[in-house]
Amino acid sequence: xxxxxxxxIKNNENRVGxxxxxxxxxxxxxxxxxxxxxxxxxxxxxxxxxxxxxxxxLPTIEDVYATADMIIKVKEPIAPEYPLVRKGQLVFxxxxxxxxxxxxxxxxxxxxxxxxxxTVQLADGSLPLLTPMSEIAGRMxxxxxxHYLQKTKGGKGKLICGVPxxxxxxxxxxGGGIVGQAAARVAAGMGADVIITDISLPLLHSLSIxxxxxxxxxxxxxxNIVTEIKDADIVIGAVLVPGDKAPKLITRDMxxxxxxxxxLVDVAIDQGGCFETSRxxxxxxxxxxxxxxxxxxxxNIPGAVPNTSTIALTNATLKYAVALADKGWQQACRxxxxxxxxxxxxxxxxxxxxxxxxxxxxxxxxxx
Numbered sequence: 001x002x003x004x005x006x007x008x009i010k011n012n013e014n015r016v017g018x019x020x021x022x023x024x025x026x027x028x029x030x031x032x033x034x035x036x037x038x039x040x041x042x043x044x045x046x047x048x049x050x051x052x053x054x055x056x057x058l059p060t061i062e063d064v065y066a067t068a069d070m071i072i073k074v075k076e077p078i079a080p081e082y083p084l085v086r087k088g089q090l091v092f093x094x095x096x097x098x099x100x101x102x103x104x105x106x107x108x109x110x111x112x113x114x115x116x117x118x119t120v121q122l123a124d125g126s127l128p129l130l131t132p133m134s135e136i137a138g139r140m141x142x143x144x145x146x147h148y149l150q151k152t153k154g155g156k157g158k159l160i161c162g163v164p165x166x167x168x169x170x171x172x173x174x175g176g177g178i179v180g181q182a183a184a185r186v187a188a189g190m191g192a193d194v195i196i197t198d199i200s201l202p203l204l205h206s207l208s209i210x211x212x213x214x215x216x217x218x219x220x221x222x223x224n225i226v227t228e229i230k231d232a233d234i235v236i237g238a239v240l241v242p243g244d245k246a247p248k249l250i251t252r253d254m255x256x257x258x259x260x261x262x263x264l265v266d267v268a269i270d271q272g273g274c275f276e277t278s279r280x281x282x283x284x285x286x287x288x289x290x291x292x293x294x295x296x297x298x299x300n301i302p303g304a305v306p307n308t309s310t311i312a313l314t315n316a317t318l319k320y321a322v323a324l325a326d327k328g329w330q331q332a333c334r335x336x337x338x339x340x341x342x343x344x345x346x347x348x349x350x351x352x353x354x355x356x357x358x359x360x361x362x363x364x365x366x367x368x
Contacts, residue, residue, distance in 0.1 A: 138182025
């Protein structure tokens with residue numbers, strides 16, 4: 001199979017779809033890999049590193065899309081890429097369709113096969129291709145929250161860990177999944193007073209045993225959230241409904257309950273955000289204020305640490321990429337139910353129910 005790895009063109013997105021080590025494995029399986037010139041530089045991988053393992057370098061993104069049967073990338077295609085996706089071409093990446101009608105329509109119109117990392121789901125409900133980026137995003141949510149808590153950044157002027165004689169900051173994490181757990185552990189490691197909430201009692205029981213002593217669990221009811229945000233210093237939104245829009249758990253009115261300079265970090269922004277006042281931001285302009293509350297809603301948080309992120313992502317995606325290349329997408333999805341669940345848009349049809357429901361589009365199960 002001909003596999004293309006284009007350079008990411010989303011704002012400040014320095015990750016690349018695959019490391020040279022991953023490309024080497026695809027080449028060993030007999031596939032041809034085409035990498036766009038300088039695609040890996042932002043992650044610390046030179047063109048030479050790719051050619052040394054058998055990849056071919058192409059000069060433009062148009063060349064990569066025109067040559068490849070399968071595109072492997074990191075972020076969803078953006079407007080300049082829409083016309084490049086061909087009928088029947090497989091695009092394997094994060095799509096997050098539920099937060100963009102424009103993207104959904106463009107991919108329907110393209111006739112391409114859109115296999116979304118974020119909805120590949122194992123039998124136990126876990127999301128193996130979302131997990132590595134969720135772990136990074138969760139850790140960075142706390143690190144960035146602590147940064148913007150500084151007075152010079154619009155925050156309250158608190159040190160997250162406090163000092164002897166001064167209480168540490170209070171961090172409220174809404175959602176106890178991979179992102180929430182990573183955020184809570186880093187916050188706890190930094191010495192904060194941490195609350196982590198979720199609606200799953202079995203999960204809360206598990207977290208109460210496994211989390212550090214300075215992390216307390218709380219059932220995620222509306223009233224409990226209202227109570228805890230009143231004196232919170234950092235609130236991290238870490239909720240996820242696979243493939244669907246995130247619920248709005250903090251409304252505009254609730255901002256008035258919080259102290260000025262509180263920092264909201266919305267990691268769910270890729271799925272529309274879990275705070276009503278959230279809107280996507282970029283690494284070049286990461287924050288804004290609403291009613292004196294600092295909002296951090298960067299839609300590609302792991303893009304700030306692209307070397308770590310690209311290696312972690314390739315570790316997770318490689319076995320699936322090899323299966324897709326070796327067998328073709330149809331047979332690979334027949335053989336692997338988890339991979340089948342990643343099919344969101346297939347040759348003009350919406351094949352993921354949550355996406356169809358968000359935009360009131362016809363849903364059609366993908367029959368292989």
